[in-house]
Amino acid sequence: MMSSSIEEDFFTEIDDIAGSFSAKSISSALAKIATMEIESVPAEHRCGLLRRHAEYLYMMSDYQTLKEKRVEMLESAYNKARQGHLTDPGNFECAKVLCSTCGRLAEESSLKKKLDYGFKFKTYLDEAIAIYDQDFELTHMRGRFCYTVASLSFVERCAAKVIGQIPDCTYQMALDDLLRADQLEENIAENQFFIGKTYMAMGDLVNAKRWLQRTAANTTEVPVEQEFVDDAAALLLEKKLKSVKI
Incomplete structure (x- = not known):
């Protein structure tokens, strides 16, 4: 699923600045967006601008090593995306x-906000999947x-x-979506890590170790992705996994 060619033409300059989505190019694209007043953008392109603003903030949050700064950037991205969705x-x-x-x-977030965002997330996820159900990120997120x-x-x-009715979810449901996402x-280190964690939760230590080894073998320059690699390496050092023969 891609943006329309008319929208792409309108945002050519911003998309070109974002380029290959390096930290430097994303930062430059955000600086360009900051100079644009939403009211001055044609109505049919306002969602496109808000979506890009949110997406680039989300991407930049991955480079934040301080959790407080990361959450602050994510909250700003969430507000822009919600405005665009409305x-x-x-x-x-x-x-x-x-x-x-x-x-x-x-x-x-902390427990109270975690639960609040969790219920909102399920609503937004259902709406997005209803539009298109063959997307890696959405399938991974549902898992x-x-x-x-x-x-x-x-x-x-x-x-x-x-807060609300808890959805009926199982580890098998999670595994089905995560494997489909793969x-x-x-x-994708993030997806591999949660496949490994899900197998662990289900008591299948052989498959858990296999997937965590794949995760730990990844190399990345993105701090958030590195966290998954490091967490997988740490889990592999646990006694119950070290003793597993593959």
Whole structure:
């Protein structure tokens, strides 16, 4: 699913600045967007501008090593994406960015906000998948959501019930989506890591070790991705996995 050619033509300069999405080029694209007043942009392109603003903020958050700064940037991205989604609910790219920012905030925030963002995320995810259901990121996010819900502690479940009805999710549902995401796009450390974690939660230590080894073998210059690589390496040092023969 891609933006229309008319929208791409309108945003050619910004897209060219963003280029290959390095930290430097994304920062330059954000600086360009900051000079644009949303009211001066034709109505049909406002969602496109808000989506790009949100997407680039989300990308830049991956380079933030301080959690507070990362969350601050993600909250700004979420607000821009939500504004864009309200402007054009049928825009898939914007809906996907909204899911990404909301889902990441659910993971990065304290318990109360985590649960609030989690319920919002499920709503946005359902809306985005209804538009297009063959996307790696959405499939991965749904798998992670199922894993997170299946992993909730008793205290977390009690707190969640105060906010809303907890979805019926299992580790098998999480695994099905994560493995499907791997078929859609291979060698993504983040997805590999959660496949390994899900197998661990299900007690399948052989497959858990296989997938965590794949994760730990990745090389990256992106701090957030490196966290998954490091976490996988740390899990592989645990006694129960070190003793597993492959």
